[in-house]
Amino acid sequence: MKILLAEPRGFCAGVDRAIAIVERALIVHGAPIYVRHEIVHNKHVVSTLREKGSIFVNEVSEVPDGSVVVFSAHGVPKAVEEEARSRDLIIYDATCPLVTKVHAEVSKMHRGGYQIVMIGHRGHPEVEGTVGQVPSAIEVVEKPKQVWDLKVEDPEKVSYVSQTTISYDDARRVIDELKKRFPKVVEPKKADICYATQNRQDAVKALAKEVDLVLVVGSKSSSNSNRLREVAEGAGAKAYLLDDAEEIDSTWFEGVENVGITAGASAPEILVEEIVDRLRDLGADEVRTLGGTPEDVKFPLPKGLWQKDVDNAAKIPSAQISAPFGSIRMDFQDGQLSRVSLSTQPCETNLDQYGNHPAVKALQKYLSGDIAAVKGWKPSVGGTAFRQKVWKVISEIEPGETMTYGALAEKIHSGPRAVGGACGDNPLPIFVPCHRVVGKGNSGGFNHKAEDVSIKLWLLNHEKHYSGASSE
Incomplete structure (x- = not known):
């Protein structure tokens, strides 16, 4: 059995930044610090940060007055930020800068008098955070047919944004339908689906054409990891989403000659390494990487968590x-x-x-x-x-x-x-x-x-x- 690794895969710049914010806040302020929702959707990352002294909560109301709170990479509604500030909490915003861009877009569209359609998955924290910027002006659409159920006041004043982690192909189908119904629909100046999501989806499409089976490393709660599994299946490969090597079922590989591995943007590379080791135990005798789009993006940390601040705090x-x-x-x-x-x-x-x-x-x-x-x-x-x-x-x-x-x-x-x-x-x-x-x-x-x-x-x-x- 041969193993083919997708590239790029795993942590994106936004996830790297979010985890670093929590880790550095723990050094600067000491444990405990509070994190609203999972900092990223990966159970191993959350477990590691919990062991270091992070307390994960569902609502800001659970955070004691004057404490340190970190907003997750998915972003928060304006009301949550306002509540945190009203209680004198020390706030570190780990919202991915690409999600922050979408927040700025909907605010600008709202000021321009547009009714906004958000293409995304209802209930996902990123969607809730974006809708929470201007809740009275945004409708969420998941499927193309839902476009025709929208009630709009002025068909010539409609705009749209997208969840950053959805499938590009799924978003494209909804956008095409929006343009059919609203020919003058206003779109973002730059596509909202993030570079890392797109690169990983492109990579898994190419991977799926080369293998019999694709393993996607990521948690069930991870939107981008679920989309990778769907994209692999759409490209013709059988695919499984798994958190780690312990979830591997040896029967998956009966009759399989080539297996591909990728990882969601919130999945640590160490999990991929452990899965490769497990497949070696099952008889894999060759590992190679399928080339893809190189990534060199890095997002800066917020002021107060720079290296000098960490060093000074740690004395x-x-x-x-x-x-x-x-x-x-x-x-x-x-x-x-x-x-x-x-x-x-x-x-x-x-x-x-x-x-x-x-x-x-x-x-x-x-x-x-x-x-x-x-x-x-x-x-x-x-x-x-x-x-x-x-x-x-x-x-x-x-x-x-x-x-x-x-x-x-x-x-x-x-x-x-x-x-x-x-x-x-x-x-x-x-x-x-x-x-x-x-x-x-x-x-x-x-x-x-x-x-x-x-x-x-x-x-x-x-x-x-x-x-x-x-x-x-």
Whole structure:
């Protein structure tokens, strides 16, 4: 049996941002913090955040006065936000920026006197949040035939928006019907279905043509995951939606020669890795990735949760080292190196009590030209099993050498975007040399200084120059 992985798959930028908001709010404010509704629709993500101190509630009224509350990635009605502000809650809005765009659209349409049709699934939190921006002016439509049941005051003053996670094909059918009934219907300047939803649906369509069976990793409550299953079935493949490897039924694979795997935008990559391992146990002997649309979108975190805010709140002991490209900050926890931050901003060296720490000495040797001094360093660092796998391979790249994101992804049977995300989440650059992972024909990004890859280029040139040096 052969395994074919869809690309892209899994976490989108909006989900990455929402989870980071909860995790950083826990550091800045301490547990507990409250989250209205599931931050994203995935039971594993919710369970992990609950273990860290998040309390998930259905309504803001359940949150004690003065507490921290996070709005989920799906967005909230205006009334919910107003209630939270009236009770002096500390609010962090994790609404996906692409959903916020839809909120702005309906507000503008309403001001223009338009009756608004929202194409989406009734009862879904995103739909409730969007309708809640102007509840008196929006009608929800799920199917094309419902367009003809709409009661409108002025057929020439009708507009529409879409839920960001619905099937593109389903939305297109409703839009076509709207244009038949209302030839002057006003549409958004830019399509509302998000880039990640569209990319994953396109990828699973291509995947379904190559395999006998498609496994979609995602929770039953996830709209975009359900749509992926439907799209796979619509393309002619049998498909199952499952939360994790424990839900696999070995009878699914009787007579199956090729199985495809994709994941919804709220499903962690580690779940895909576990399913691949389970299929290997069932006899799968080959894994390859089907190329798709590359993604490099990142959404900024809200003010108050930037890295400097997290560091200040945690009162992390640290050492500062002046470097030719700027400066290096080394954070310590219980005497162990926990984070390395690189900056183009210069600083004076301040080692505090860490002047004799092995990590500090190794880094100073590295900067002096002994580029092998950090090789083999085995710091204690957290991270998912998938990230640990990526970082282990990165640590094996020799000084002076590089590996492309694609080659690394192929080595661990994953996708370039997931690998890129793990590189960006690496807390110990240089020690875990993610700068040695490059793009095909270019240096690639460097999330430790996202707006300036000059640090990455300096590190690569430094290692190339001293590639003959060795640590004693």
